[in-house]
Amino acid sequence: MGTFKIEGGIPLQGEVQPQGAKNEALQVLCAVLLTSEKVTISNIPDIIDVNKLITLLGNLGVKIEKLDRNTYTFQADNVDLDYLKSDAFREEGKSLRGSIMIVGPLLARFGQGYIPKPGGDKIGRRRLDTHFDGFINLGATFRYNREEYFYGVEAPNGLKGAYMLLDEASVTGTANILMAAVLAEGTTTIYNAACEPYIQQLCDMLVAMGANISGIGSNLLVINGVQELRGCEHRILPDMIEIGSWIGLAAMTRSEITIKNVSWDSLGIIPTAFGKLGIRMEKRNDDIYIPAHTNGYEIQNYIDGSILTMADAPWPGLTPDLLSIILVVATQARGEVLIHQKMFESRLFFVDKLIDMGAKIILCDPHRAVIIGHDFKSQLKATKMTSPDIRAGISLLIAALSAKGISVIQNIDQIDRGYEDIDIRLKALGAKIERVD
The missing domain is CATH 3.65.10.10 (Enolpyruvate transferase domain)
Structure with missing residues (x-):
């Protein structure tokens, strides 16, 4: 220490x-799981929390190439879903608050997402209800193992677009639901969405990948689901x-x-x-x-x-x-x-x-x-x-x-x-x- x-x-x-912005990095790094194509992200801060998430993505099977200290390429064309059920993932995932945002992309693309209760700063209660209520609205089934503090959502038949009014303008909750909705069937409307610049950056990145999102910068996001996303280049604020x-x-x-x-x-x-x-x-x-x-x-x-x-x-x-x-x-x-x-x-x-x-x-x-x-x-x-x-x-x-x-x-x-x-x-x-x- x-x-x-x-x-x-x-x-x-x-x-x-x-x-580069830590909070944006945690969001856009999780978004690389939405496509099998290569994604290049620059201005990534070289800090502990972000490096932990990059390591977690690598353990999930994402191919990672470091171009320089703050620029990486990611390609999630061979994701190891079995890793999500391993003891190693339970230990790794709970050490990082930002790990919660891998759930939305995994659920959207593979029909399943799991996460141990994430850690982060000891600054008081930081509930996850907004995230999982959003996934349930999109048609996912939720389960929670209280003994192991392990969350899971599954949608084997895919997600369906829905209207939802978030109970709080959660930044990570908005990001997670947004990433799930871009591959859902039909139209998703998120009202009381967080609208800070890092959410706008995530939206711009997803649009560059082929997503259909309107209302960017406002608290009312409308997402028309698409079948797949492609690679892109993105620079963090x-x-x-x-x-x-x-x-x-x-x-x-x-x-x-x-x-x-x-x-x-x-x-x-x-x-x-x-x-x-x-x-x-x-x-x-x-x-x-x-x-x-x-x-x-x-x-x-x-x-x-x-x-x-x-x-x-x-x-x-x-x-x-x-x-x-x-x-x-x-x-x-x-x-x-x-x-x-x-x-x-x-x-x-x-x-x-x-x-x-x-x-x-x-x-x-x-x-x-x-x-x-x-x-x-x-x-x-x-x-x-x-x-x-x-x-x-x-x-x-x-x-x-x-x-x-x-x-x-x-x-x-x-x-x-x-x-x-x-x-x-x-x-x-x-x-x-x-x-x-």
């Missing part, structure tokens, strides 16, 4: 290139969560940083959200320039003077993955903010580590925290801490880079699950960070 040693309080400077992480890091460390090639049109409300914290940034072509905030940054109140609340919401609202970063950045702002994490009841439990560092935070309940900013008049203190999940981990790393003294972060595998070479890229900006095995 790795550890980071960080000497904080050092302003950084330079340019950084964001990695920059990771909007990582871009938000770099924005927060630049402000918190009072650094001058340019984030290159961010795909501004896909960032939605993210620049506005950081702007509400008083963080200044400039759009330079497709780059984000963040000047050194030597005089700090001030949280905006509402127009009636009341304290700002920042809460997560389905796209185009603020993604919940950024609330942890916004929370830590607020600890050095001028003013106060209420953070309301609606979706996951354990995601704010890392704030005790920030309180140990001297942050002024009131944890109201599992979903809400009030942050009273220091305005850099009181620097955070270095400490020893453990990364509980990907986003809390990067937030603690940002806090450590701002803090006075040498901090130690253990369990950095959690950070590596979502961030490619984060220590190397920080060093290129002038950070003093050391990885210790």
Whole structure:
């Protein structure tokens, strides 16, 4: 289990290139199972969670060729369905949350899909009902082994298109049902579908493969099933969560940083959200320039003077993955903010580590925290801490880079699950960070 040693309080400077989007990669990698033809995907992030999924696909019999660090070809022309019933698959599948999205493509193409209860971040309940309710609506039979936590869906006679209103705008649920529906007979209508850029990217990829999808970018998707899909080439977007992480890091460390090639049109409300914290940034072509905030940054109140609340919401609202970063950045702002994490009841439990560092935070309940900013008049203190999940981990790393003294972060595998070479890229900006095995 790795550890980071960080000497904080050092302003950084330079340019950084964001990695490919983790959440998009997990979706489009599963989509290669929908065709027997070759699929080429570029800008794949070299991170633990994505590499685990690539390994799982290989164990399923998908032919994989690595063209360079971030570009692969996949050909699923000889899928080993027996592997789905093996003990090895039960162990491998449950270690990765994104593995749930192999079920839709397998069900659509082969009439069966199985998955152990998937893992991922320990941030609270993450139910799978939306996925399986969608498959049932398409005509699949569902079964669940409670003793082994093993899910299965089968449709030996094929899937039939249906109308469905999702009980929540689940991103992975929408992706899974969408991939099942593209090969179903007839028309499928998905209302209350997630519509974030990564779902739009998945739709564009499926259309390039021959799928018939309308309503892309909206919460109402209409899919006319086709008999088969072909190969394609696809490029993954920059990771909007990582871009938000770099924005927060630049402000918190009072650094001058340019984030290159961010795909501004896909960032939605993210620049506005950081702007509400008083963080200044400039759009330079497709780059984000963040000047050194030597005089700090001030949280905006509402127009009636009341304290700002920042809460997560389905796209185009603020993604919940950024609330942890916004929370830590607020600890050095001028003013106060209420953070309301609606979706996951354990995601704010890392704030005790920030309180140990001297942050002024009131944890109201599992979903809400009030942050009273220091305005850099009181620097955070270095400490020893453990990364509980990907986003809390990067937030603690940002806090450590701002803090006075040498901090130690253990369990950095959690950070590596979502961030490619984060220590190397920080060093290129002038950070003093050391990885210790």
